[in-house]
Amino acid sequence: MTKLTHVDQTGQANMVDVTDKTPTVRTAIAEGYILMSAATIEEVINHSNKKGDVITTAKIAGIQAAKKCADLIPLCHPLALSKVDVDFDIQPEYNRIRVQAMCKLTGRTGVEMEALTAVSVATLTLFDMCKAADPYMEIQGIKVLEKLGGKTGHWLHDSNTNNNENLDKPL
Template sequence: MALTHIDKQGQASMVDVSEKVQSQRQAVAQGRVCMKQETLELIANHGHKKGDVIQVARIAGIQAAKKTSDLIPLCHPLMLSKVSVDFELNTESSCVEITALCKLTGQTGVEMEALTAVSVAALTLFDMCKAVDPGMTIEGIQVVEKQGGKTGHWRKQ
């Protein structure tokens, strides 16, 4: 995660991380898209006329993680070593649960990349299904775990 620095003139700039020690860093983010039961069944049965909604959203999430520094001002461009975006169809809550994991060896964390992956995967699901279910909601996008760097291992309680 890039930290923002405000100089004496009040100008924002990227934080210089060149003095930070490289370490293995990893972040996990989650979120969900809630919808009508019929929409969830359409996704589960691969019945959407636009194709496999989950696979399109997975690729979109991975691609978004790789482009995070193009989307978020002052965010450092990172050489990610792993990005995974996984989905669970929760019939009880009628939601698609999204989990993204981003990993690298570097001088700054990957929380923003994991959050961006979940966000864009959720937006892709919404975009592909909005014609059949315009009332969907995107909820709970958050970092749930991170490892590496000065903070070490952190997990949301």
């Protein structure tokens, strides 16, 4: 049986010791989508949402979330991120906004959780700011797209195959 990394010998929760790992440049990119009505998309595009600049607010929220990931996710290491970027692709033809986050650092552990947290909070912020106009919005498809650095090197999400094939592959 594979040794679990987040539990100690007695079965108690344990933060992994990364002291002996070699620091490398590590990058993670994640994405997610928020689906909304055509009218709500138009409000976002035209900056006519009653709560203000939806995209800028969600961008700031995503960046802040990445920096606070260790405060939100148990057993995550606090990381000194060197770069966080959150981008938005408004796709009116699909009634959705694609949110993509990139997190980067030089360190001993990866930044996947930070990128996922940035996407999650950015989409939640979009929901919060637009919920009066469209309470039926949906957040979907949050996932890691790419990871660079560390022992496993470069990893890409293969969305063209059965995602279960990647379950046994370490990030």
